[in-house]
Amino acid sequence: MTKSGADGSVKRILIAEDEPNIVELLTFILERAGCVTRAVTDGEAAIAEIRRDAPDVLLLDLMLPKHDGYAVLKSVRASADNAGLPVVMLTAKGQERDRKVAESLGVNAFITKPFSNQDVVDQVLALAGAGAAGR
Amino acid sequence: MLTADVVVAIALGYVGLLFLLAFLSDRWSRKGSRWISNSPVIYTLSISVYCTSWTFYGAVGSAARNGLEFITIYLGPTLVFLGWWYLLRKLVRIGQVNRISSIADLISSRYGKSNTLAVMVTLMAVIGTTPYIALQLKAVTTSFEVVSGGSGDLLGNRSGDSGGSDPALWVAVGMALFTILFGTRNLDANEQHPGVVAAIAFEALVKLLALLMVGLFVVFSFGGLENLFPEEMSRRLLERENVFGGRWAVLTFLSATAIICLPREFQVTVVENARESHLRTAGWLFPAYLLLICLFILPIAAAGLTRLPAGANPDMFVLTVPMAANQEMLALFAFIGGFSSATSMVIVACIALSIMISNHIVMPVVLRLRWLRLYDSADLKTLVLFSRRFSILLILFLGLLYYRLSAQTEALASMGLIAFAGVAQFLPSLLGGLYWRQATARGAKLGLMGGVVLWVYTLLLPSLAEDGTMFGEIVSNGLFGWEMLRPQALFGMTGFDPLVHAIVWSLTANTALLIAGSLFSEQAPLERLQSALFVDVFRNTPGDESRALVRSAAIDDLRLLSRRILGADAADRQFRDFALRQGRDDGVPVADTAFITHLERQIGGNVGAASARVMISEVVSGETISLDEIIRMVDETQQVIEYSQALEANSRTLEQTAAQLRQANQRLMRLDTEKDDFLSQVSHELRTPMTSIRSFAEALLKADEMPPDQAHRFMRIIHDESLRLTSLLDDILDLSHLESGEVRWQVEHLDPETAAVNAIAACEGLAAETGVRVEHVPADTPAAIRGNRDRLSQILINLISNAIKYNDSAEPWVRVECRVEAGRWRVDVRDNGPGAGDVAPDQLFSKFARGWRQIAKGRSGTGLGLAISAEIARRHGGDLSLTESSDHGSCFTLTLPIAQ
Incomplete structure (x- = not known):
């Protein structure tokens, strides 16, 4: 349970989610898949954390306090250092419109709640590998 | 025996009384007293100008000669007033709306303000009225002679020329004076003469009283009706042939026509009418008056036939019957009654005719002849008055002349009916004009012309014919010796009463020509407009004409013109009033179409519609009748x-x-x-x-x-x-x-304080769990509210539990403060939590309010609590709001109405 990526390196995941239950769940399944996770509960903290120490993948809830998921995504894509950071967006708003907006902003994966745990893990690992390969 | 001097003195005194009455009435009405024009009774009495001396004396004569035939003269008008009230009302309405000044004006206006028609009607009216005036003069003269015992005798027959002292002349002069004084005293736009009307009404009472008194005297002196009418007399008076026959019907028809078409009747019924509602009274009162008038006619006739020697003039029975009984005072009163009948007819006829002659013959001629100079010099008002007075003198002169010329013949007696038949020729044009929209001026002219020609040929000419003259030759052998053209047996119609024959021919031709002429001619635009206005007078509002005629004029020209015709004061008043109506306070109206039309009507009241039109046209620039408007108005308007x-x-x-x-x-x-x-x-x-x-x-x-x-x-x-x-x-x-209002909950009186205590108790567990201190501050005064206990608890628990749950302060507390304030129970749920942030209050109470939920994420709560609580408060007639919110805490306030 230490190996996570295809290259065998440990992937570091940042979880930006304000529902404590969901944070606990995501932490649980991702650590089981061999990732290291950190969690923030609002958009402002997410942006600050990425700037301080960029993760391999950002798991981003859309409905965040302070700055919502779109704002965080925009900020990441506009940043000098982390523009290519893989972002998986999670949302309970199941509307197609939101997916379109997220894709236009350059999201890498878009997952609607409720989700399959395996699906989240697969997407995150795939992006973590690709992202690592791209560096 | 009454001497001529006494009779003259009394007659003069009576005339003086009339002058005084007319003078006073004029004065009163000029001072604003309206009792004459306001009285339907006076109006009705003035209509009885219908009963002239011909009916006063002649009805008894007719009864003595022809039995019941005289009743037709009263039956016709009675039928019109009782049965054809609508026609009179329509006439009156049209007269008032269009300021109609005479029957000639009415017919002319209806047919496109045609002056030709006005002249025709005027001439016809003069021809028809002149013999009638002569008849009145004759009646006055004869009755004077009889009653004063002058050269007449008890037989009541004229005894030849009475020389230079013919009272007819003096009567004519007196009537001319009276008519000029009170008939042309001022030019009133609506041609009303309260003085004359009052005098006429008075005379109507006098003649009625006189006839009634003679009748009562006769009945009482004979000791009852059965003595008056022994069997032989009844048979003689009541069982005549021809009663209810063709002549009866035609006479009834003629008298019905006369009450509408006679110029003097038109004058009193339509022109002098002050209010349409007066017709309602006249509708029954006038027939009643006629009934009273003819009540004693048969008794007087019977008395005359019984008491007086054979050969006595039945026309004078009203006088000679009392005289034979030596009732001189009664005879004198009867004379005054007859005198009243004669004078009232002459006066009104003169006024009516003078308006027509002046408006339709004199003024148009004068206007045309002197048009250019008229504007620079003459005061038109004076001119109009002068032409009126001249016309009155002319009419009386004609009447007197006719009287003198025909005095020696007996033709005069039959002139009454002949005149009736003459004016009856107006009827087709009049009725066609009122009820048939397609009737045209050409049709009216043709009909009138044809009717008059036949009337002259079949009725007037034979009445003037004497054996051996050219007229006599025509009557016996026909025109040019053609039998078919014999005036009294036209196209072989022999064996008819001459009057019936003439009426049937002339009116049939008249009507047929009107219809044919109308069908084969087109209406001029103005004619179509007028026909719509007249036929639909009850459906149109006054002023419709102005919608179809687009006209404009210089206001100064209009003022000049109307001052000349209406007089300065009246004209200025018109201008001022209309300016006010237009909402202008400078007294200068805008010379728009409506004003020009209004002015034309006012002027038309003085000089007739046709003349007014000519005058107005001279000052109006660019008179156009918009075709669209006409079509809109006329075609099924x-x-x-x-x-x-x-x-x-x-x-x-x-x-x-x-x-x-x-x-x-x-x-x-x-x-x-x-x-x-x-x-x-x-x-x-x-x-x-x-x-x-x-x-x-x-x-x-x-x-x-x-x-x-x-x-x-x-x-x-x-x-x-x-x-x-x-x-x-x-x-x-x-x-x-x-929200859908489906919930019906039980409402009861309850103590909100108890509800607060219970809610706090319910939240105790949560408070203990989170370490929040909950205080309760109860209200000073007890209060009761009406509401549902569970729902009220739901609000309070929601507020208190929210305050507990979201309070992340170091020393968290929640205070529930209750008080009574301005008739409402109020509770503040205050905490020292994080506040609602920058969430707008209305959003806070909407579904899934975000602010608090965001902060308290992860704790239980659905985000719908506040929305539900606000809804419950609303349904209790209360209010839930956020009254304080800061970083140091917030306060939710619930207020509920206190139950009375």
């Missing part, structure tokens, strides 16, 4: 207008409906957006706990080795989230029911 009004109303309704629909649609769209938002929110709120449930369950299923406490924790989360899901669904349903 009213239907079109009504239809378009209905359409307008419809389209107004449609507009309103459309506006309402637009509003409803906007509301629906807003509601739809709200519903979408709500669904989106619900979806989001449902997905969150479902995510936890699904994913933790999945984790439990997949994980092979999991510490038991972790598995237990996951299951607790699943359990809690399921509960959260359930309460969310409950709240959604609750709110939905509340």
Whole structure:
């Protein structure tokens, strides 16, 4: 349970989610898949954390306090250092419109709640590998 | 024996009385007293100018000669007033709306203000009236001679020329004086003469009284009716042939026509009418008057035939019967009655004719001849008055002349009916004009012309014929010796009464020519307009004409013109009044079409419609009649207008409906957006706990080795989230029911303080769990409210538990303060928590308020609590609001009305 990526390196995941239950769940399944996770509960903290120490993948809830998921995504894509950071967006708003907006902003994966745990893990690992390969 | 001097003195005294009465009435009405024009009784009495000396004396004569035939003279008018009240009302309405000054004016106006027609009618009226005036003069002379015992005798026959002292001349002069004094005293725009009307009404009473008194005297002196009418007399008076025959019918018809068409009747009925409603009274009162007038005619006739020697003149029975009984005073009173009948007829006829002659013959000629100079010099008002006075003198002169010329013949006696037949020729044009929209001026001219020609040929000419003259030759052998053209047996119609024969021929031809002429001619635009205005007078409002005629003029020209005709004061008043009506306070009206039309009517009241039109046309620039307007007015005018009004109303309704629909649609769209938002929110709120449930369950299923406490924790989360899901669904349903108003809850009187205590108690567990101190500050005064106990608790628990749950202060407290304030019970739920942030209050109470939920994420609560609480408060007639919010705390306030 230490190996996570295809290259065998440990992937570091940042979880930006304000529902404590969901944070606990995501932490649980991702650590089981061999990732290291950190969690923030609002958009402002997410942006600050990425700037301080960029993760391999950002798991981003859309409905965040302070700055919502779109704002965080925009900020990441506009940043000098982390523009290519893989972002998986999670949302309970199941509307197609939101997916379109997220894709236009350059999201890498878009997952609607409720989700399959395996699906989240697969997407995150795939992006973590690709992202690592791209560096 | 009454001497001539006494009779003259009394007659003069009576005339003096009339002058005084007329003078005073004029003065009163000029001072603003309206009792003459306001009295329907005086109006009705003035209509009885119908009963002239011919009916006063002649009816008895006729009864003595022809039995019941005299009744036809009263029957016709009675039928018109009782049965054809509508016609009179229409005449009066048209007269008032269009300021009609005479029957000539009426017919001329109706047919496009045709001056030719006005002249024709005027001439015909003069021809028909002159013998009638002569008849009155003769009656006065004869009766004077009889009553004064002058050269007459008890037989009442004229005894030849009475020499230079013929009273007819003096009567004529007196009447001329009276008529000029009171008939042309001033030019009133509506041609009303209150002085004359009052005098006429007085005379009507006098003649009625005189006849009644003679009748009563006769009945009493004979000791009852049965003595008056022995069998032989009854047979003689009542069982004549021809009664209810053709002549009877024609006479009834003629007298019915006369009451409408006689110029003097038109004058008193239509022109002098002050109020349409007076006709209502006249409708029964005038027939009643006629009934009283003819009540004693048969008794007087019977008495004359019994008491007086054979050969006595039946026409003078009214005088000679009392005289034979030596009742000189009664005879004198009867003479005054007859004198009243004669004078009132002469006066009104003179006024009516003078208006016609002056307006339709003299003024147009003068206007045409002197038109250019008229404007620079003459005062038209003086000119009009002068022409009126001249006309009066002319008419009386003609009457006197006719009287003198025909005095030696007996033709005069039959002139009454001949004159009736003459004016009856107006009837087709008049009725056609009032009821048949297609009647044209050409048709009216043709009909009138044909009728008059036949009237002259079949009735007038034979009456003048004497054996051996050219007329006599025509009557016996026909025109040019053609038998077919014999005036009294036209086209072989022999064996008829000459009057019946003449009436049937002339009126048939008249009517046929009117119809044919109208069908084969086109109406001029103005004619079409006028015909619509007249025929539909009850459907049009005054001033319709102005909608079709587009005219403009210089206001100064109009003022000059109207001052000359109406007089400076009256004209200025018109201008001022109309300016006010137009909403201008400078006294200068805008010379628009409406004003010009109004002015033309006023001027028309003085000089007749045709002349007024000529005058106005001279100052009006660019007179155009818009064809569209005409078509709109004439071709089924009213239907079109009504239809378009209905359409307008419809389209107004449609507009309103459309506006309402637009509003409803906007509301629906807003509601739809709200519903979408709500669904989106619900979806989001449902997905969150479902995510936890699904994913933790999945984790439990997949994980092979999991510490038991972790598995237990996951299951607790699943359990809690399921509960959260359930309460969310409950709240959604609750709110939905509340908003749709479907919930009916039990309402009772309750103590809110108790509810507060209970709510705090219910939250004790939560408070203890989170370490929040809850205080209760009760109200000073007790209060009761009406409401549902459970729902009130629901609000309070929601407020208190929110305050507890979201309070993350170091020393958290919640204070529940109650008080009574301004008739309401108020509770403040105050805390020292984080406040509502920058969330707008209205959003706070909407569904799924975000602010607080965001802060307290993860704790139980659905986000619908405040929305539900606000809804409950609203349904209690109360209010829930956020009254304070800062970083140091917030305060929610609930107020509820106190139960009375």
